[in-house]
Amino acid sequence: MLLLLPVLIPLAAALLAALLPARGRQALGVAAALAQTLAAGFLLSALPAGGRLSLVLGNWPLPYGIELAADTLSAALILISALLGLAVMLYSMGRDDPESAAATPLMLGLLASVAAVFLAADLFNLYVWFELMLITTLGLLVGGGAPRRNEAAFKYLALNLLGTLLVLVAVALIYAASGQLNFTALQVAGQWPQVAAGLRPYLGLLLLALLLKAGALPLFAWLPASYPVLPPPVLALVGGLLTKVAAYVLLRLAGQVFAVPDLWLEALGWLALLTMLAGVLGAAYHWDVRRILALHIVSQVGYLLLGIALASPAAAAGTAFFAVHNILVKANLLLIAGLMFASAGHYDLRRIGGLYATRPLLAVLFLVSAFSLVGVPPSTGFWGKFMLLREAFEQERYVWGGGALAVGLLTLYSMSKIWLEGFWKAHPDPAASAGVIPVPAYAAVLLLTGLILVMGLYPEPFIHLAQVATAGFWHQGSGT
Amino acid sequence: MMLMLILSLSVLVAASVLLILSRDTLRLVVGLAMLGGAANLTVFLAGRPGSTLPPIIAAGAETLSPAAANPLPQALVLTAIVIGFALLCFALVLIANLARHDARQDGDALRASEPDATDPIKPPVMEP
Numbered sequence: 001m002l003l004l005l006p007v008l009i010p011l012a013a014a015l016l017a018a019l020l021p022a023r024g025r026q027a028l029g030v031a032a033a034l035a036q037t038l039a040a041g042f043l044l045s046a047l048p049a050g051g052r053l054s055l056v057l058g059n060w061p062l063p064y065g066i067e068l069a070a071d072t073l074s075a076a077l078i079l080i081s082a083l084l085g086l087a088v089m090l091y092s093m094g095r096d097d098p099e100s101a102a103a104t105p106l107m108l109g110l111l112a113s114v115a116a117v118f119l120a121a122d123l124f125n126l127y128v129w130f131e132l133m134l135i136t137t138l139g140l141l142v143g144g145g146a147p148r149r150n151e152a153a154f155k156y157l158a159l160n161l162l163g164t165l166l167v168l169v170a171v172a173l174i175y176a177a178s179g180q181l182n183f184t185a186l187q188v189a190g191q192w193p194q195v196a197a198g199l200r201p202y203l204g205l206l207l208l209a210l211l212l213k214a215g216a217l218p219l220f221a222w223l224p225a226s227y228p229v230l231p232p233p234v235l236a237l238v239g240g241l242l243t244k245v246a247a248y249v250l251l252r253l254a255g256q257v258f259a260v261p262d263l264w265l266e267a268l269g270w271l272a273l274l275t276m277l278a279g280v281l282g283a284a285y286h287w288d289v290r291r292i293l294a295l296h297i298v299s300q301v302g303y304l305l306l307g308i309a310l311a312s313p314a315a316a317a318g319t320a321f322f323a324v325h326n327i328l329v330k331a332n333l334l335l336i337a338g339l340m341f342a343s344a345g346h347y348d349l350r351r352i353g354g355l356y357a358t359r360p361l362l363a364v365l366f367l368v369s370a371f372s373l374v375g376v377p378p379s380t381g382f383w384g385k386f387m388l389l390r391e392a393f394e395q396e397r398y399v400w401g402g403g404a405l406a407v408g409l410l411t412l413y414s415m416s417k418i419w420l421e422g423f424w425k426a427h428p429d430p431a432a433s434a435g436v437i438p439v440p441a442y443a444a445v446l447l448l449t450g451l452i453l454v455m456g457l458y459p460e461p462f463i464h465l466a467q468v469a470t471a472g473f474w475h476q477g478s479g480t
Numbered sequence: 481m482m483l484m485l486i487l488s489l490s491v492l493v494a495a496s497v498l499l500i501l502s503r504d505t506l507r508l509v510v511g512l513a514m515l516g517g518a519a520n521l522t523v524f525l526a527g528r529p530g531s532t533l534p535p536i537i538a539a540g541a542e543t544l545s546p547a548a549a550n551p552l553p554q555a556l557v558l559t560a561i562v563i564g565f566a567l568l569c570f571a572l573v574l575i576a577n578l579a580r581h582d583a584r585q586d587g588d589a590l591r592a593s594e595p596d597a598t599d600p601i602k603p604p605v606m607e608p
Contacts, residue, residue, distance in 0.1 A: 064552070124556055131563045138570060147581040148592040154505065154574055155590070161512050161567060162500070168519045168560055175553070176526035228606070229593050286603050341608060348605045 002046060003055045003068050005039035006078050006115040010085070014108035022101035026093045029104040033086040036111060040079040047075055050468055054121065063185035069121040072469035073320055077248060078115045080324050083451065084240050084331050085111045087444040091335055092233040094438025099143050103234055109136040110237065117245050123171045123181045126249065130164050130213070137242065140234050141226055148229050156226040159219060163212040170206035177202055183257045190259055203258050207250065214246035216305060217275040220298045224282065227297070228290035232338020235290065239297055240331030244323050247304040254308055255316050255473035269309035273403045276302030280410040287349045289337040289422070292414050293330070296373065299407060300326045306400060307388050314394075316470035318387030321463060325380035325455065329372045332448040336366050339445065340422055342435045349421035356423040358434040361442075363423045365449050370415040372452050375408050379456040383463065481530050485521065492518040503587040505578060509571045516564040520557050527553035 013032030017025045047053060047070065056065035070078070088107065092100040113132035120126040137160075141153035175181055177198040178189045190196045212219045227239050254260045279299025283292045304326070307319030337347065343359050344352035356363045368379075375381035385408065392401035455462050492514055499511025527550035535551040537544050579585050595604040 124559075128559060128563065131567070135567065135570065138574075142574065145577060147578075150574060150577050150581070151590045152593040154578060155593070157567075157571055157574065158508060158512070161571070162515070165512070165515050165519045169522050172519070172523040172526040172553075172556075175523075175556075225594055288603070288606055291603075291606075347608050350602075350605065 001055075002039070002043055003053055003070055003119065006036050006043060006082065007112050007119065009036045009039055010108040010112040010115070014105040014112065017105040017108060022098065025101050025104040026089070029089040029108060030086070030093060032108055033082060033089045033111065036115070037079065037082040037086050040075065040082045040115070043070055044072070044075040044079055047072055050471060063180055063182035066125055067121040067182055067184075068116075068119045068125075069183075070119055071472075072465065073248075073252075074118040076320070076324065076465060076469055078118050080327055081111065081114050081118075081241055084237065084327055084448075087331070087335070087448050088233045088237045090447070091236070091338070091441045091444035094440035095231075095233070097231075099231060100233060103140055103143065103231075106136045106139045107234065107237055110140070110241075114241055114245055117249065121183045123174065123183075123186070127164065127167050127171050130167060133242065133245070134160055134164055137238055140238060141230065143231070143234075152226040152229040156222050159222040160213065163209050166205060166209035166212070170202050170209060173202035174199055174206065183252075187257050190257075196259055199258070200261070203253075203260070204264070207254065207260075207264070210246050210250050210253070211271075211305075213243075214250060214305070215243045215275075215298050215301050216271055217278050217298075220275070220278070220301075223298060224291060224294045227294040228288065232335060232341070235338075236331040236334040239294060239334050240327050243297055243301050244304070244327055247301060247308070247319075247323065250305070251308050251316060251319055251473070255311070255470070260311075265309050265311050268305055269397065269400050272302045272305035272309055273400055274302075275299070275305060276404060276407040280407050280414070283414045284410060284417075287417075287421075289340060289347050289349065289418060290334075292418065293333055293337060296411065296414065297330060299411065300330065300373075302407070303385070303388060303404060306392065306404060309400075310388070310391050310395060310397065311474050312391060312395070313467075313470055313473050313475075315388065315391040316473040317463070317466040318384065318391060320470050321387055321466040322384035324462070324466075325372070325384045325452075328448055328452050328455070329369050329380060332369045332445060332452065333366075333373065335441070335445050335448070336362065336369060339437055339441060340366075342437050342441075344422070344427065345432060345435065349418065351428060352422055353425040354423075354427035354432075359437075362437075365445055366419070366423065368449050368452060370419065372456060374412045374415055378459075380452055380459070381456075383456070383459045387463070387466075482525075485525055485529065489518055489521045489525070492521065505575045505585045505587055508587065509568070509575055512571065513564070513568045516560075516568070520560050520564065523553050523557045523560055529553075 010032050013028055017028045020028060052069050052071040054067055054069040056062055056067050058065045113129045116129040120129055138153050138157055141156055143149045178186060178195050180186045180189050215223045227235060276299050279295050283295035286292050303322055304319055307315045339362055341347050344355055346352050372379040372381045375385045389401045389404055496511045496514035496518060499507045502508055531547055531549040533548045535544055535548045582589060595606055597604050
């Protein structure tokens with residue numbers, strides 16, 4: 001039951017919120033996110049060290065029953081996504097536009113489906129929750145139905161629906177080849193060389209579909225095309241979580257369930273490097289804060305893929321730490337972009353300025369997150385990149401490691417562009433007056449910034465947790 | 481039976497790829513729906529199709545007859561059909577809304593969320 005709570009709480013709240021008037025919805029959203037956070041924290045503390053909790057639904061024994069399972073990695077990621085949900089709900093509480101209230105049930109549905117993906121221990125169940133993630137995101141993208149929102153939703157739908165259909169085909173073919181859907185059963189079945197060889201082409205299809213959903217090169221065009229039209233709290237939730245969820249599934253499947261051939265990992269490493277570069281170079285071109293940050297999501301996915309391609313427990317720990325860092329920092333920057341818009345009146349850096357003079361606190365909050373994204377020590381980004389890069393250099397992957405360092409430098413370029421243009425230079429319109437920032441929105445950003453600071457200044461327990469969470473990864477033997 | 485299923489599956493996939501590559505928004509959605517149908521057929525094919533014997537253990541017997549149909553893919557395919565139908569309805573309403581704004585239904589003409597660049601060096605300004 002404890003295992004189901006992080007899914008059931010937001011799901012029940014989403015249904016209830018749809019019936020409530022606008023003000024009540026937002027309050028319920030905050031309460032549900034808080035309850036989910038508590039449930040996830042309790043789940044994490046109830047786990048035996050290095051062990052897992054499992055629940056088999058449907059009154060069938062394994063491997064036929066539908067299994068939900070939580071290990072330290074799943075529980076920690078559910079906790080962090082619930083915390084992000086709490087910050088986002090707080091942030092939208094301060095907005096009195098009709099859309100924020102209308103979006104609350106869908107955001108709760110998204111939180112429930114993300115938690116369920118982290119818990120799924122069964123390929124078909126995984127597919128179903130991916131579809132729920134897709135449909136809630138589509139609803140959030142359409143929003144009020146302005147032409148721009150419809151277009152963004154259409155572009156998102158075209159590529160992501162293709163991705164989930166490919167997941168479904170791959171799941172069916174893997175079932176045909178092995179007779180199993182459950183992760184543990186698949187892991188056991190994969191020990192037989194004939195089964196493993198028969199599975200391989202279908203496994204490739206599954207991994208490619210997940211790469212599409214993670215936003216890897218060359219199929220990331222749906223991301224910058226759709227994300228920037230979203231209002232700030234929704235953008236932070238969607239941009240902070242979705243691609244990371246797909247990367248988590250890739251790590252889980254490649255690192256624990258299936259044996260992936262070395263050649264694929266080699267290809268994945270180069271793909272990761274190109275994804276990093278494509279994202280960061282795209283961001284360097286843009287002047288719209290939302291687009292800059294959306295393209296940085298692509299670039300950060302490259303680091304996660306790099307951690308998967310390095311295929312060792314240390315790299316998996318780095319990936320887990322980096323995913324948590326990235327969820328927090330990226331969402332916080334997207335929320336700060338919303339506050340910049342609220343105070344200066346535009347998202348385009350050519351139309352705003354002077355925020356350091358009018359909003360010094362916002363400037364400090366931006367700097368903390370921007371330095372974390374770049375990876376300046378001692379910040380969360382530094383520790384995450386340090387864990388990944390040390391492993392890359394230890395495995396003598398000098399090009400991958402060096403490329404990741406260069407991408408960090410280019411990230412610094414984008415962040416200093418936002419700082420110089422948005423905060424430092426004078427506002428291009430001298431008559432512009434600073435807008436009002438609601439208190440709950442500041443509280444949300446302060447909550448995330450506080451978490452980032454704690455994780456950056458005192459990283460030891462978090463790194464230890466990441467190492468415990470991924471200790472069992474990459475032990476199934478590399479594919480032969 | 482098996483051959484017919486496989487042939488129809490290949491025709492479906494070929495037609496859906498042709499339609500998905502089109503710039504016309506309606507064709508793309510129809511193509512995705514057909515690909516969804518092909519995916520459902522794949523799920524169905526994955527688990528011993530052809531048997532019409534229901535998977536019920538006969539009175540007095542301890543195990544299922546080996547010739548019985550496999551119930552699991554049927555359960556899976558039902559779930560997938562329901563989800564696919566919901567997404568298809570959503571996609572059709574979405575392109576109907578798009579067509580109300582721009583009757584061309586041309587995927588390349590969808591530039592409101594990504595405006596065309598007017599300056600050779602700097603990107604266009606998108607109003608918030």
